[in-house]
Amino acid sequence: MGGNSWPPESELDDLRKTVADIAGRTTKEVRVVVSPYRICPLGAHIDHQGGAVSAMTINKGILLAFVPSGNSEVVLHSAQFGGEVRFRVDESHHPKKAGNANEIRNGKGSTKLVEECFWGRYAKGAVYALKSKGNILNQGIIGLISGSSGLDSSGLSSSAAVGVAYLLALENANNISISPSENIEYDRLIENEYLGLSNGILDQSAILLSKQGCLTFMDCKTKDYKIVNPSNLKVNDTNGVSKSYKILLACSGLKHALTSDTGYNRRVAECQEAARMLLDAAGKHEVKAILSNVEEEVYEAHKDKLEPHLARRAEHYFSENMRVMKGVEAWASGRMEEFGKLITASGQSSIQNYECGCKPLIELYEVLLRAPGVLGARFSGAGFRGCCIALVNSDLASEAASFVKNEYSKLQPELVSNITQEAAVLICESGDGARVIIAS
Known part of the structure; x- marks a missing residue:
């Protein structure tokens, strides 16, 4: 079906160049997480009840270009949103609390406080999820996150795609080997515990498990799944x-x-x-x-x-x-x-x-x-x-x-x-x- 044509090499090259410039590295050092959006042909609104669901990923989604930072600092930019998110992986990151704020620095070097509903919260949630399960993070990332151009991604699990992207980047930077089923649980922690959403596990399961041209079937009660060709x-x-x-x-x-x-x-x-x-x-x-x-x-x-x-x-x-x-x-x-x-x-x-x-x-x-x-x-x-x-x-x-x-x-x-x-x-x-x- 040609799903592997995304992302195009030209787009990857542009992201690598941008991150290399930000981080002062070579383009060869820049890695890219591809975290696709998912659609759910059947199984609407029943994953949170332990129902059976179906899904597939599409050739649109989130790209996160990054390099390991060389220390515990995380520095993030977004192609869609302004500002710069900075925090450290050795800091404590607690689940959703009223009044929490991220420190966002604008291009002129001044700082402003933005409520934690801002885009940087997913990266902090990924650190929270990984550390809450006993993983040791010594290395942050310097990265640029970008969604598919011109696409309104609401309804395509863009939040889960973002969470999965940060998980994979942090795991890669810290040489941590995590199975897809474990990452499904980690992204659930980001969404349910850190962000306080009441959704099930369909989105992250589809994003992590799907294969081109196939239908992913999952029993959300047992977590058993199969890829149907x-x-x-x-x-x-x-x-x-x-x-x-x-x-x-x-x-x-x-x-x-x-x-x-x-x-x-x-x-x-x-x-x-x-x-x-x-x-x-x-x-x-x-x-x-x-x-x-x-x-x-x-x-x-x-x-x-x-x-x-x-x-x-x-x-x-x-x-x-x-x-x-x-x-x-x-x-x-x-x-x-x-x-x-x-x-x-x-x-x-x-x-x-x-x-x-x-x-x-x-x-x-x-x-x-x-x-x-x-x-x-x-x-x-x-x-x-x-x-x-x-x-x-x-x-x-x-x-x-x-x-x-x-x-x-x-x-x-x-x-x-x-x-x-x-x-x-x-x-x-x-x-x-x-x-x-x-x-x-």
Whole structure:
């Protein structure tokens, strides 16, 4: 599928030159972490309940060019944000506290305090995660972090991609060998403990485990996973439709949620509340309240006891879990049209049962479903802002992208004005998972 064409060598060369200049090193000494964004075709909003999920990485994402600093200092620059982040790996970094601040130095050498919601917090979180598990860090890094140009990455797990990038860079600089499964846990510590987010492990798992052209399947309860290779993708099916595919990323233009509370953490709590009521109804009072601990027979027997909004959350969980299982089978046998229909059904359940999605995102989802060659579509990410994804027939990808741009701009001209023409709808391919590139 050509996923390994990213990042292009020219982009790597530019990053190496910039970091070499900042650090006073040669370009040969500069290493680059490639940490791709992920999409989740099936398994929306159920990873935090221990459900089954599917994911793949794409040929867009985070690049972190760095050199070991030679001491304990970390010095970071961002291609997207101003300022310079400085701290030491031998300092204590404590989880999320009100009023914490990073010291950011601007280009004129003056200092200002910026609240710890700023971009440097992920690097500090990586140090926290590594040290909390007993790893000894003697070496910092001097680096430049950059996201894929022009792309609104909300809904593509950009935060997990950033966390993974810092983990891999710090491990590489300190000659620490960490398995992908350990790094999944480390990035969970960054997100859940250090930053205080209530998300599951899907994002970092996909970023660390995925292989080009494959679907990553994970049971979030047991942490077991498998890489599923599709069969016969280039063979025409009975309708004469090519089974080769590309991925459309369609940006909504929404930079922020339309309400002050996106509801993400509230939805997680509602799933847990539904699980608690179902388990109590079955006499399982000591069992942890997550929906994967509720057997389907128990759900069917007691779901009428749930309040309507909790019943919808539980219905989404059980129906989505089943869609993932069916989707893995469809993918493995190359039945892309069936896989696409499951993606669309996932999107519908996210709207109706999980009740996420605002008007512009729902309109974008519906436009994608009408586009030529689109096999299936859904929101990407939490569904309160960001983008939608679609699986599309390779031969019709360009036509579909043009259709979506034109039709969505009629519905949301103001939001579309916030998007660069090139980034409005991107045609992407599957890519490999996170890795460190050493200059040859």
